[in-house]
Amino acid sequence: ARKIGVLTSGGDAPGMNAAVRAVVRYGLSKGCDVYAVYEGYQGLVDGGKCIRKMDWKSVRGWLSIGGTTIGTARCMPFKTREGRLQAAENLVKEGISSLIVCGGDGSLTGADVFRSEWGGLIDELKQNERITPEEADTYQHLTIVGLVGSIDNDMSSTDITIGAITSLHRICESVDSINTTALSHSRAFVIEVMGRHCGWLALMAGIATGADFVFIPERPPAGDDWETAMCEVAHRHREMGKRKTVIIVAEGAIDRSLNPIKAKHIKNILTDRLGLDTRVTTLGHTQRGGSPAAFDRILATTQGVEAVDAVLRSSPDTPSPLIGISSNKVTSGPLMKAVELTHEVAKAISEKNFARAMELRDPQFAE
């Protein structure tokens, strides 16, 4: 039977468990042996108890559990060749030659590097007699399939990443809660949300909660004096009778000179210039926690199934696929192309080409 390994890597995201469950159960139904690699890439390097054979019951109840039960880590050893050599040896010893990785762009790039180095790693292991010549012959190729698990929704080539919708919902609930206390006291709140260098969570939360102003990395506020522009908007809304002011700031927000825009600074501006009683709330890791929304369970399940199918139809000459979703259809496209496009967003921002950054992220919000 074909042996497939599945692991989760990078920051956890709600729906990762549903993805692992789908890979395990659909893999079994296709006659494969499925192994969960615990603790992300660290588990690949450590081997032993971290690589566990899964059966139908191993993933019972996982659909509704947040986080990732098989664990995750931001792993340093795997970034070294020595670490990857050890990982390759562990996989060969377990007989695993296909890996489904659920993580963000960094984790998926790591997976593709591992695959492209694989032949050299196998040669070295054979030369050092860490694996037999027969094993080297049998395991000449590694198949990698990527699933995007990240609350940030920061991967190109896919409309939405596993976990982002749940996280957005959690943010909305938090902002709703803040709204009632803000209204009671006629206060202003500056709410910092996650997303790393991506403004999707902030922008969507702004739309979904009716925030007064949103700061995101891809489209910094126009003009040199964003402070005045923001105050004008907040003041106008107050003049219209609004009793609260809510500003949502992405953790990666910047101004047009690429300087970070921090919640504390926004608070000071609102306090000093408008005399608003202002508080800062950093939502933090509550945004990553809790039970996945139905959407993420479904997305992760359908994509997990597609990931197994992608393993089964893979060949050594085709590039590693990334499972995405586009116009409500599960897709499978070249992983590294998606990563390159994602990096292009960062490049556009660093070159202050914000229209391009927005275009790449989401054309419907481009100028």
Ligand code: F6P
């Ligand atoms: O990528 C997910 C994410 O939650 C980002 O939004 C955030 O910048 C980062 O991870 C936080 O990482 P950590 O959990 O290591 O603090």
